[in-house]
Amino acid sequence: MAFESSFVQPAIPRIDGHYDHWSMLMENFLRFKEYWNLVETRIIAAAEGVDPSKAQHKQIDEQKFKDKCKILKKDTAKDIWDSLKQKYQGTARVKRAQLQALRKEFETLHMKAAESVNDYFGRTLIIANKMRIHGECMKDVVIIEKILQSMTPKYDYVVCSIEESNDLDILFIDEL
Template sequence: MELEGQRLKDLKAKNYLFQAFDGSILETILCKDTSEHIWDFMKKKSQGSATAKRQQLQILRMEFETLQMKSGESVTNFFSRKMAIVNKMRIHGNKKEDVTIVEKILRSMASKFNFVFCSIEEANDIEELSTDELQSSLLVHEQNINQQEKKEQAYRC
């Protein structure tokens, strides 16, 4: 009786898994015997082997370390690019602390933000500063810089 209950649970789980996947994936998992086999197959397929994950993580670390803000790039776009890399790293098991991310972002900013870096560092405890707080602060400074540049252009004309 207990075996029958286990089979019923497994069939229900397989049914839920079948409903979750589209047709192209469904064809590859139909031959799997149990829901556990389906789950393991899909997990391996989505995450890859341990070696592939390590290699992907190495690539992401390099991207994280070398990514710099482009000249003329907005703070929002730069943060989007940087945080996309951080989120991919987290998916692959590398949990970067906020302080590491904050410090790297500050070091990666365009040169026009150099004075901002100093003022943020002096006004805040970098250890306690979240990435959201940093982004908000940088957005305010970016707006001030843009307004200043507009005023300077108006004076030149």
């Protein structure tokens, strides 16, 4: 317990309109807290007619206690998870529309005059990652080329140097 308290507790992820991204973060959070098994499966009670051992009884009670932390007038953590998935994941048509909007945003993306390279790089990666979450198969070379082609003219010499000294097809984003 003393060892655990020295770590910073992770924040509970909030849905930001992108269910797939949120569900990935939330699953990691719940796994860290050792609650994921309650979402993935229901509480496993002892078989009918079989008297559980004290250890099994304690484990079932612990699972029930963890599962009591619930919302949305649902009976179990699994029911809550399924309800959130249904509400926020959206239909294929909605996902396709969201992906189209992200593609347009990516295509029209340009570095702002007063923007730092790190800020622009981060802004580009956020959009690219959202596109990937929505199912877009996006290679690093596409993102790298977008960044290099859409920087302000004051970085033209840097862009030229990068393009001349590197094979962009095998360059990783982290290397850029």
